[in-house]
Amino acid sequence: MAAITAIDDVRVFRGDGLTAPRRVFVDGGEIVADGIPDVVVAGAGKFLLPGLIDSHVHTLGRDDLANLARSGVTTGLDMATWPLPFVTEMRAQAGVAQIRSATTPAVGPGGNHAKMPGFPADGIVTTPQEAHAFVERRIADGADYIKIVTEAAPPEGMDQTTVNAVVEAAHERGLLVVAHSITTGAFRVAVEAGVDISTHAPLDAVLDDDTVVRMRDAGMVSSPTLTMMKGIAGARAGAGLKYEYARDTVTKFHEAGIRLLVGTDANSAPGVPFAPRHGTSFHAELELMVEAGLTPVEALRGATTLTARTFGLDDRGAIEPGRRADLVLVRADPTADITATRAIDGVWIAGERVR
The missing domain is CATH 3.20.20.140 (Metal-dependent hydrolases)
Structure with missing residues (x-):
């Protein structure tokens, strides 16, 4: 059974800006609404983008x-x-x-x-x-x-x-x-x-x-x-x-x-x-x-x-339940400074963390 990952206290890019700090759950290859996490990733002060x-x-x-x-x-x-x-x-x-x-x-x-x-x-x-x-x-x-x-x-x-x-x-x-x-x-x-x-x-x-x-x-x-x-x-x-x-x-x-x-x-x-x-x-x-x-x-x-x-990629491009868990965690706010996308702290592809 796939482990559930939670990215804690992270601000999420929603297409028009950032959310308040929240928790994002990943179960298998998908983003889900909630769950009991097996792995918790510290997201405080960080920013989560769709892949x-x-x-x-x-x-x-x-x-x-x-x-x-x-x-x-x-x-x-x-x-x-x-x-x-x-x-x-x-x-x-x-x-x-x-x-x-x-x-x-x-x-x-x-x-x-x-x-x-x-x-x-x-x-x-x-x-x-x-x-x-x-x-x-x-x-x-x-x-x-x-x-x-x-x-x-x-x-x-x-x-x-x-x-x-x-x-x-x-x-x-x-x-x-x-x-x-x-x-x-x-x-x-x-x-x-x-x-x-x-x-x-x-x-x-x-x-x-x-x-x-x-x-x-x-x-x-x-x-x-x-x-x-x-x-x-x-x-x-x-x-x-x-x-x-x-x-x-x-x-x-x-x-x-x-x-x-x-x-x-x-x-x-x-x-x-x-x-x-x-x-x-x-x-x-x-x-x-x-x-x-x-x-x-x-x-x-x-x-x-x-x-x-x-391009009709309806399974990705947004961080919402039911979407593919393609995610990028960065250490600074890219909506304020676009160069912050280079400060990558983690990447997930279909729920698997890229090492």
């Missing part, structure tokens, strides 16, 4: 998931990983962050992604007629959402009609669509197609007001991955790419009321222009989001409850 959710990672092995867990990131939304047997293996890992995955993304025939060594041929979509088959393959793979790359026009990227067709096919099957867009032009393609979530922020200019308004009116969500954008701009200095464009675009999103999620593009792939480290980069991302204009509470919401709600 953090990184809305954009790439998974190359168990070590990536272990690094996420050690930093309090208990769920990673993988935005492109293959082949399928590897994805299946990573989904089954215990004691580390749990992933959801897009499996193989949809890309154009001549862009950077299509040129990656080992990129699956069935991820290259060249015509609207191929869009339905692509989505059906991803459903067969068990993809949790569809990822598409919007980039330069053909012959590098997919044309607008093909992007539209991928989005339409995914929506017909009830799947969210996440679009990789790092230029203003790529954002416009994604907005025109009606994607649900944009990931990254433009480095070539601040996104124009009309496109921002269209995003807001369509209910689009953004995961800007400022950590990655800052790294790419630094690595490609002199190419006309500026981190400030990405940051100021996020400020515009925030002012417009566009929902903002916390994501890093963490990856450990060789040869990439920048590789945010799994886990530790999440705390840097929180800090960059606050620098872009979010309050600490808004950033924490985008790291927990809002991401869970956006």
